[in-house]
Amino acid sequence: MSSVEIKKISGKGIPVKGNDIDTDRIIPARFLKCVTFESLGPESFKDDRFDQEGNSKNHSFDNPNYKDANILFVNKNFGCGSSREHAPQALNRWGIKTIVGESFAEIFFGNCVAMGIPCFTVEKKVIDEIMLLIEGSPSVSISVDIENLKINVDGKEFDANIPDGPQGQLLNGSWDATSQLLENEKEVKDVASSLPYVSGW
Amino acid sequence: MSSGKSLYEKVFDKHVVKKLPSGQYQLFIGLHLIHEVTSPQAFGMLRDQKLKVRFPERTFATPDHIVPTSDQSRPFKDAMSEEMMCHLENNCAENDIKLFDMKKGEQGVVHIIGPENGLTQPGMVISCGDSHTSTHGAFGSIAFGIGTSQVRDVLATQTLAMAKLKVRKIEINGSLNPGVYAKDVILYIINQLGVNGGVGYAYEFSGDVITNMSMEERMTVCNMSIEGGARVGYINPDEKTFDYLKGKLYSPTSEEFDKAKEFWQSISSDEDAEYNDVIVFQGDAIEPMVTWGITPAQSIGIKGSIPALDSFNDDERPLIKEAFEYMGFDEGQEIESTKVDVCFIGSCTNGRLSDFKEVARLVKGRHVADHVQALIVPGSQKIKVEAEKLGLDKIFIEAGFEWREAGCSMCLAMNPDKLKGNQVSASSSNRNFKGRQGSPTGRTLLMSPAMVAAAAICGGVADCREVFAN
Numbered sequence A: 001m002s003s004v005e006i007k008k009i010s011g012k013g014i015p016v017k018g019n020d021i022d023t024d025r026i027i028p029a030r031f032l033k034c035v036t037f038e039s040l041g042p043e044s045f046k047d048d049r050f051d052q053e054g055n056s057k058n059h060s061f062d063n064p065n066y067k068d069a070n071i072l073f074v075n076k077n078f079g080c081g082s083s084r085e086h087a088p089q090a091l092n093r094w095g096i097k098t099i100v101g102e103s104f105a106e107i108f109f110g111n112c113v114a115m116g117i118p119c120f121t122v123e124k125k126v127i128d129e130i131m132l133l134i135e136g137s138p139s140v141s142i143s144v145d146i147e148n149l150k151i152n153v154d155g156k157e158f159d160a161n162i163p164d165g166p167q168g169q170l171l172n173g174s175w176d177a178t179s180q181l182l183e184n185e186k187e188v189k190d191v192a193s194s195l196p197y198v199s200g201w
Numbered sequence B: 001m002s003s004g005k006s007l008y009e010k011v012f013d014k015h016v017v018k019k020l021p022s023g024q025y026q027l028f029i030g031l032h033l034i035h036e037v038t039s040p041q042a043f044g045m046l047r048d049q050k051l052k053v054r055f056p057e058r059t060f061a062t063p064d065h066i067v068p069t070s071d072q073s074r075p076f077k078d079a080m081s082e083e084m085m086c087h088l089e090n091n092c093a094e095n096d097i098k099l100f101d102m103k104k105g106e107q108g109v110v111h112i113i114g115p116e117n118g119l120t121q122p123g124m125v126i127s128c129g130d131s132h133t134s135t136h137g138a139f140g141s142i143a144f145g146i147g148t149s150q151v152r153d154v155l156a157t158q159t160l161a162m163a164k165l166k167v168r169k170i171e172i173n174g175s176l177n178p179g180v181y182a183k184d185v186i187l188y189i190i191n192q193l194g195v196n197g198g199v200g201y202a203y204e205f206s207g208d209v210i211t212n213m214s215m216e217e218r219m220t221v222c223n224m225s226i227e228g229g230a231r232v233g234y235i236n237p238d239e240k241t242f243d244y245l246k247g248k249l250y251s252p253t254s255e256e257f258d259k260a261k262e263f264w265q266s267i268s269s270d271e272d273a274e275y276n277d278v279i280v281f282q283g284d285a286i287e288p289m290v291t292w293g294i295t296p297a298q299s300i301g302i303k304g305s306i307p308a309l310d311s312f313n314d315d316e317r318p319l320i321k322e323a324f325e326y327m328g329f330d331e332g333q334e335i336e337s338t339k340v341d342v343c344f345i346g347s348c349t350n351g352r353l354s355d356f357k358e359v360a361r362l363v364k365g366r367h368v369a370d371h372v373q374a375l376i377v378p379g380s381q382k383i384k385v386e387a388e389k390l391g392l393d394k395i396f397i398e399a400g401f402e403w404r405e406a407g408c409s410m411c412l413a414m415n416p417d418k419l420k421g422n423q424v425s426a427s428s429s430n431r432n433f434k435g436r437q438g439s440p441t442g443r444t445l446l447m448s449p450a451m452v453a454a455a456a457i458c459g460g461v462a463d464c465r466e467v468f469a470n
């Protein structure tokens, strides 16, 4: 069993502006009371999108122009704070398939890669330019090329970065740890029986 | 020239299944603990991926975060909590996983249940979908918190993909002054090394102060390793560890015990073990500690005053300002006499029998201040029974404390025990993050149980050494 190779992601973009957007803002703590991640999608950025009375704060996630967007553009240190996996799970269920930003918090980045969501970093001036382009014409077609590390926005190309390890894992389909771990059945048995507290004293 | 190895290295190496192409190691997990918050999604993933639980006998479950501590009758009043509880029960039943059942008096906070039942043993690798899993390191195991997808990985394969950590030895030498507890020691270490000081490290705690601690005190220290950024904190096992384990439900039987002990001794750090880093502190430099801010490192001794903004580096100042604003403190202000509204004694840091015995000894014959709501919440149903056998409940109730049922309670905002508005809480728990105790504007001062007791009696932050002097 192995996971799918992820080489290129195409679609539409959506910007969420601001530095240090933490996982609490991505998915507020009260939604941790759940038994599946399934229903988390619509709760993404809930408190950034609506005030206490439920009035819209005109967040980009509620802008009809960005409906069906699957490529998220963000600024610096996205996904900081608590390590809850609920955050990338919520975004993924909203429909986000890849994220491009100035920088990411380490655990958030790791959680994303393990779910097959590539996170790319680009320079600040690039993110500014792309955000401007999408705001000007939200339906512009965008593609992210994981092999060649290029982002193409309506024919215009930008350089993107991702560390070699995760890049390799995405390209050869080994990003899903479970499938790798399942492969070594015999070795697992061997280690288990070598441990006195497992095999008997 | 070859040198010795640390416990971390020895135990890690024994559990390596394979080196993975990513550079990480596939590590066998000897003990997996689960609770109701981070496991249901993992079981859902297993079902979606048509995977089975590989070693059901190595996973143990207990509900803790969402259980109410006043009325525990089922169904729980909160529908979502009830649903989470049912999921845990069903997932355990369907997969042959042992559940420490509330109805049978077995339930408690996950990090209390493991040691209490002798599940937590030296030389194991232990994981749980909860960051305070580091608690179990007190027994000389490698124990760490994991995310939900990793919970799925452990369920499906009993292994995890992990990178090897560096090891920092933290020696606390000499002895502690009266009125200074294990909680003060770990708050002091976090204050000195910072909340990110331990990122990438396992902490090995040693020195006379640690050696002289009881197992319960050692658990308090290891519990908060993660608040200092270290995912793993551990203490080499010794006779105290072995004595503690004797006769526990899942401990080796008396015939097996000698062999087990031999193994446990063999995995201890060698005398000449090499460390990436060694830091030494003196026990008598530690005072009763109190946090004044919104991270567990923002603390001072009880006689200290809130540090000045310009005593911090430029890049730290925004957070310090944020803490001043949120907590309503000013630089230079003394922490003593800060009025408190709520006092909470409990949690996986300080919700054990020895904590309650000490608090009972101190508060006997005294009374909680009128304006204070004071809660004492046992970490497990067994602890509750034992405390009641000793009559501690009566002492607490007479002193004006509420004596509750077992659970995480006011440590975090997932059950009915919550701060209201901007109440100030003196708490024996481990996190003082904004909103942690259930109100978005609630304020938490972390301290030892004795210091919480002193605050409860005085109605404000007070020095336990003076309050309980006679």
Ligand code: SF4
Pocket (backbone or CB within 6 Å): B064, B065, B109, B110, B111, B130, B132, B347, B348, B349, B407, B408, B411, B412, B429, B430
């Ligand atoms: S007592 Fe607090 S820290 Fe411990 S497991 Fe419960 S919520 Fe987490």
